[in-house]
Amino acid sequence: MHLPLFCLSKPILHGYFRSSCSWRVRIAFALKGIEFDQVPVNLIKDGGHQFTDHYKQLNPMQQVPAVHIDGITLSQSLAVIQYIEETRPGPSFLPVDPKKRAQVRMISDIIASGIQPLQNLCVLQRIGDQKLQWAQHFIQRGFEALEPILEETAGTYCVGDEISMADICLVPQVYNAERFKVDVDQFPTIKRLNQTLMEVDAFKESHPSCQPDTPADLRT
């Protein structure tokens, strides 16, 4: 992808429309009102473009996202989101109160370490035939843990009444749950939070259904 010279200072997101970790970063940029360029990395085509030598230089884990920003390249969505948080003005992704910050990080990590890695493409490819049941098991288990925690912490959003990194993680994970046919109706707090958040512009415009690399038949 050739970038015109005037774009060089914009962050570049190397991502995939359906990747929940890429979506997290898109939400963060949208919430802060930061313009960015997207370079699609097709995780499926030709065996996966994340495995090219070129992409491996950007992210040796050969996963999306990788973000080029301020002269460095970062992988791991929560590291990217907290870098954006610490270097950009605009609405904060973390509350001021240290206990609430810890709750935001706990909820984020339950999703980012406890659920998503277990239903990641590279894991499911290794599981093979049983991949649907595998993904359902770990999403179900994670949501059974998240629901009582969110009952305690949630206001309008996951922790209190301000959108935080926890919300940035929750919505893409609910999208994955629905893809893998986990019945989200079992989890009324998760369901309510997701519905509320999906009314927010930053979550809508960053949705997998409307990205530059979204295939025509999946666009809405």
Place this chain on the structure above:
Amino acid sequence: MHLPLFCLSKPILHGYFRSSCSWRVRIAFALKGIEFDQVPVNLIKDGGHQFTDHYKQLNPMQQVPAVHIDGITLSQSLAVIQYIEETRPGPSFLPVDPKKRAQVRMISDIIASGIQPLQNLCVLQRIGDQKLQWAQHFIQRGFEALEPILEETAGTYCVGDEISMADICLVPQVYNAERFKVDVDQFPTIKRLNQTLMEVDAFKESHPSCQPDTPADLRT
């Protein structure tokens, strides 16, 4: 476990001697010089004490660690470590420079989201017979990504010359790699960092070989 009254204000770590995520928290407390109490949660005995109703109240994910601190209970080790960082004096786990902070979080998350969850007990139990090969595959893959990143970021420690959260994550992951017979000699930077860090008191005193619940035959 009965706690004498004078201990009530100390943090309580519900953990397991061999759990790498519990070890991360023990290192963080040790680096900050914070006294804490340990309540062992035996992950193996009687099918696993993490599955009791009592423990599920502490951590609905039914994993260790769970930390009771300042009147709240937190799970997810990186959330706990960053809470300690933000509320306690002493050596900092995150550099001042935002780009270096981001690199610390990226390396931490490669381990905490990209490697450890895939060789976690609950995953290996579900894998069954192939669990050794499964764990080796994901640790090998993760270390192949970490090695070139650490070549770029490391000084004496993972990022520059100050011990950070990345080091707190690295050492317990190397311990796991050795448990699962991954040849760490393939990764000279990881090996060198681990050796350097294992000379530091906070890493030594928190080692799985010398915890209150370490079985006699595993003590050194």
